[in-house]
Amino acid sequence: MSSVELLGTGQKRQRIMIITADESVIDQIKKSNNISFLDQIILPSENDNSEKSVQHNKVQSSNKKNRPKDVSLVCVICGSSAHGYNFGAITCEGCKAFFRRHARKAPTAFHCDGKGDCRITVETRRFCSACRLAKCFNSGMQCDRLLTVEQKAEKRRQIEENRKLALSSNLLTNEELQLSTPPLLIDLLPSIDTDILLTDFTDFLSPQSQQTLLNSNDLQRIEAVSCCYQKRIELAARDGLPWDPSMYSRTFIDVLNSHSVPVMRLLSFFKQIPEFDQLNIDDKVTLIKYNIRTVLSVNRALSYSPDTHEFIESSSDVQDNIEFYSVLHGYNTFKQSKKVFLSFLHLVKYDRKIIELALIVLMFTKGISTTNPQDEKILNDTMSVYRAHNYYTELLWKYMETVYGYEKAISLFSELINDIISLQTVQEEIQNNILRVLSPDNTDELLPIIKSVLCIS
Template identity: 30%
Template sequence: MYSHSNDYNDISLDVSNISDSFPVKLSKRNHGKNCCAICGAKSTGNNFDVLTCSSCKAFFRRNGIKPLNQFFCHVSGNCKIDERTRRQCTACRLRKCFAMGMVKERIRTEEQNQRHRALVEANRLQKLKQSDQLQKHSQKISKIRHDSISSMDSDINQVDLLFELFYDNAQQIISDDFIFKFDRDLTDVLNLYCVPVSCLITFLKQLSQFQQLSIDDRLILLKYNTKVLIPILIYLLNTTFDMQILINHPGICNINNKIADAYSLFSYIVPDDNRLLVILIIVLLFCPCLYTTDSLYDVGYISDQSRQLIQYAYDEYVQLLWYYVIDKCDDNEQQAALMYMKIVTACLQLQKVTNEIYDIVKCFVQVDQLHMMMQSILHLT
């Protein structure tokens, strides 16, 4: 099992020296006009009247309305705030937010958030009603698409709605101090995965195509496909919420290197595009033969009605992924095809690494101490 001594090397996924064999660089320092005014990371736009990254945006949303004297600096009161140190002192980070001009009055209340989501949904439904593509599908499928958050009319703007939906749900679950620290018993580490898996399930519950499935068929999809999605999900949460991941090198049977390798597969293809990762997660979730060589329909006894819904959802999201890649490549289909193939290759590599990790888990995990959710997802029940 893992060593509990203090002489191991904690290696963060934010740096490139995860190991000599598996170089990982999940975040990079940016310089120039597109930098976050608070920590210097790559900005995502103007948030609360200041150009910031998604991490500082989320930080200010959570803490901006709290009294400043609630937080205390345990050092000098003038801590350096950058991409590496921004989590170390809440007081100095919040002071810098205000000093750079962030406006707490811009923070929406929960009631305002609900009104905003209702307005977004109303606009989405209006666009779906006007879509000619709805007329090409059967009446049953059209009704599902009409009510579905995840229904696509090949409009790239739908990607923003999906990411916003994922972000709004995940931020309610991921706490500021949540850390993946791989220096404990493997069973304890696996139990930490309940948090990101909960984020995924909460998000999926908002998708009407998922809701239309029977409870049993939903569980089959989650049981057979989620464990391949976990590395993408962890990487997405890490880059979106600055979730800390510390890896004790190398771990049982080199498992930590394999986990880091799985996390890093998409960092080189889409290093700054979390929206694409959200689409990819949904595509893989509805994939009927993601983890095994057999069809999910055969191994899981999914009903005929659910097969139609799953296949429809899979086809629609694959199409949306392709449209989004083309848009990302400025309508250059040759370049888009190359990027798409890189994504497919990364997915195949992810399957291979996931299998290797799972083989180690089956040998060393203490099943009776594993959370029931993880027992089901890892097929250990």
């Protein structure tokens, strides 16, 4: 996920969030600075939370005749008009076909008559196949995305087996997960090959995509994530909590400090994720500081009990005191917050694993904070975070498509994205209200972890 500011109609800046595993998409958007450029990658939504998106689409539709015809992507090989992503790069149909024909040929198959640095354009691309193919590889196109006829047949054969296996795995109840004690995630699975370049989000949107298969290792990883999530309470208690979860919160400061408990439990969850645990310590701090509020809000849907209408993560916890929220934030904000929460709750009732995986995706997301995003530090190891984010985004998509089918997966993914965008809008208002009522004396009473969550230095 990445956040980008674009100039909309009337030159008013609009902040949007885009899920992609290809940074070139973000570069293309920033260069174009045009909202109409997004028509090719925005997902449709049936969710009520996307009223603004619906209105924007209506405006775009009414102005379609006035738009320039050529607002498509640009081929990174020859510079001609491109219509999508092929083998890991933005290319035109001609360069796509060229790469498909020649990518697996021996390096000596082509010879450059010049110095090996021929300029490849739409006019010259046929003059030197050696330099054209070299530019394809240098631009990110990948041989491993080319499948043989036999490989395609084998992939199709595995679809039904994997879907049945996933459906069977999804029948596990929370009680069964708690009783089971599989090994830790880091011990259960081999480490991710850092040379693997995962497919971008646009590739996910094709029903025939080779990346949408959920294999046995993927299923094992998803179950291990669920197990790690269940173990977070035990591990956090073992490490020590800064607040007693069995103590009722009577003041607003108590309410804020009591949130340190789910925060510490979430951190215990993320420590079990090998990609997070192996990060540079400074990068961990940056991701936690700027992403934990969003993650914490989404996580509340997993702790809600529909039977008692309470937010309780453990049997020893007391009910979260919510009497301050409606007074502090006002009726409209409280109502909007409740609406967003119910949307996440719908996804939880549908499938808890979707939210559990989404928590990891959000933690690895750079630049979604609504609080001083311009102050967010540059990561020391951007690529490790980038690869982890892409891996779990792809894993989430593959899980939904394998279990629920392509059409339903699109609907669920769209609903999740819109809920996160709506949550960010509400979070900004809530954050401002909290900071507005906190006096210096109140701030001194806050626990250090809560100060970090609120971005209070």
